[in-house]
Amino acid sequence: MKLFRLGELRFAETVKKGRKQGKPFSEGVEFDTLANLERYFRSNIQREEIMNSVYRVSLGLVAAFLISGCMTSQSETPLETRSTTSNESSGEPAVQLVSAETEPPAEPEAEKTPTYKVKFETTEGDFVVEVHPDWSPLGAERFKELVTSGFYNDCAFFRVVDGFMVQFGISNDAEANEKYRSKPILDEPVKKPNTRGRITYGKSGLPNSRTTQVFINYKHNVHLNGSGFAPFGEVISGMDVVDKLYSGYGEQTTRLQGRIATEGNAFLKEKFPKLDYIKKATLVEAKE
Numbered sequence: 001m002k003l004f005r006l007g008e009l010r011f012a013e014t015v016k017k018g019r020k021q022g023k024p025f026s027e028g029v030e031f032d033t034l035a036n037l038e039r040y041f042r043s044n045i046q047r048e049e050i051m052n053s054v055y056r057v058s059l060g061l062v063a064a065f066l067i068s069g070c071m072t073s074q075s076e077t078p079l080e081t082r083s084t085t086s087n088e089s090s091g092e093p094a095v096q097l098v099s100a101e102t103e104p105p106a107e108p109e110a111e112k113t114p115t116y117k118v119k120f121e122t123t124e125g126d127f128v129v130e131v132h133p134d135w136s137p138l139g140a141e142r143f144k145e146l147v148t149s150g151f152y153n154d155c156a157f158f159r160v161v162d163g164f165m166v167q168f169g170i171s172n173d174a175e176a177n178e179k180y181r182s183k184p185i186l187d188e189p190v191k192k193p194n195t196r197g198r199i200t201y202g203k204s205g206l207p208n209s210r211t212t213q214v215f216i217n218y219k220h221n222v223h224l225n226g227s228g229f230a231p232f233g234e235v236i237s238g239m240d241v242v243d244k245l246y247s248g249y250g251e252q253t254t255r256l257q258g259r260i261a262t263e264g265n266a267f268l269k270e271k272f273p274k275l276d277y278i279k280k281a282t283l284v285e286a287k288e
Contacts, residue, residue, distance in 0.1 A: 113137070117236070117284035118147050122157075123276045124245055127238025128284065129199055135191050136232035139201055139210065142185050143232060144283070146212055151176055152281040156268050159254055160247035160276075164221065167202060168278065169213035170260045177212070177261040185210040187228055194224040197239050198231040216242055245276045 113133035120127050133140035146152060151171050159167035171177050185201065186208050194200055194217045201210040216235060217224075235242060249272050253260065259267055268275055 113140075115233075116144065116286075118143075118233075118281055119284050120152075120238075120281050121279040122241065122245070123279065125238060125241035127241045128236055129233045130236045131233035132192075133232075136188050136230045138185050138188055139230060139232040142210075142212075143214070146180075147281050147283060150281075151180075151212060152278050154265060155278045156260075156265060157245045157276045157278070158257075158260060158268060158272075159215075159251070160245050161218075161250055162247045163218055165215040165217050166242060166245050166247075167213060167215040169202070169211075170257060171212070172264045174262050174264060180212045181261075183211070184208050188230050190225055190228065190230045192231045193220060193222070194229055194231055195220045195234075197235040197242075199233045199235070200224070200229045200231045203228065218243070246274045248274060 111132060111134045115133070116131050118129045118131065120129065131140050131143060146169075151173075152169070154172045155168050155170065157166050157168045158170060187210070192198065196217055196219050199214055199216050202213040202215055203209045217231075221229075253268075253272060256271075265277075
């Protein structure tokens with residue numbers, strides 16, 4: 001239908017032009033009948049349509065070839081080769097991609113303040129903590145004071161939560177608890193993460209609320225790192241002893257810390273008889 005309409009339009013245009021100029025409908029061609037004229041136009045129109053189709057197909061093939069060539073030049077080149085091409089052309093060695101497994105460990109920075117060690121003798125065995133004053137100067141200073149004064153002797157591991165931590169630091173002496181409750185430690189930045197075996201002061205949500213209670217992490221407690229819980233040391237021997245401390249009471253004693261501080265071990269032994277205790281905490285003398 002489209003081809004027929006196009007023929008009609010061209011036929012009418014040619015007839016009009018021929019009549020004006022006094023020439024045949026197509027210069028150099030005479031037609032005996034209208035039928036011959038129609039056949040002539042139809043053949044010309046079909047020839048034009050065929051040429052246009054060939055032209056469009058040719059353009060499509062050329063475009064497809066160019067696009068295919070561009071895609072092949074990128075997709076068939078390995079990622080590793082592309083990333084090092086500039087180095088090969090310049091004669092420099094190829095850049096090696098470094099993974100977390102192959103990256104050499106960073107050398108530890110030398111600590112300005114000497115560390116010290118504390119030995120804990122408990123009802124399950126002994127473990128040793130190494131304290132790093134550079135990690136938390138104020139916390140390390142208070143911890144040494146508490147150890148040398150005997151504050152931690154006879155302290156219960158009153159809060160032991162599997163997969164989280166073990167907490168201690170409420171003295172059997174009510175007066176000692178009151179003394180340090182009024183002497184909180186100023187907050188310090190968190191310099192080391194709370195990974196397994198590291199020891200950290202407990203604190204409330206209020207600023208400068210650290211006093212005497214500390215805990216040892218059973219795993220890397222990531223959520224504590226951004227909440228002001230600054231480790232000041234780590235267990236260097238006897239972590240298996242820490243793992244064995246009785247945990248059957250879980251969080252039952254968490255809201256009873258006020259009574260523990262005033263009533264002491266008598267209250268704990270009556271209500272929670274299976275808890276483990278620190279027998280003695282002492283500084284370990286450095287060997288010369």
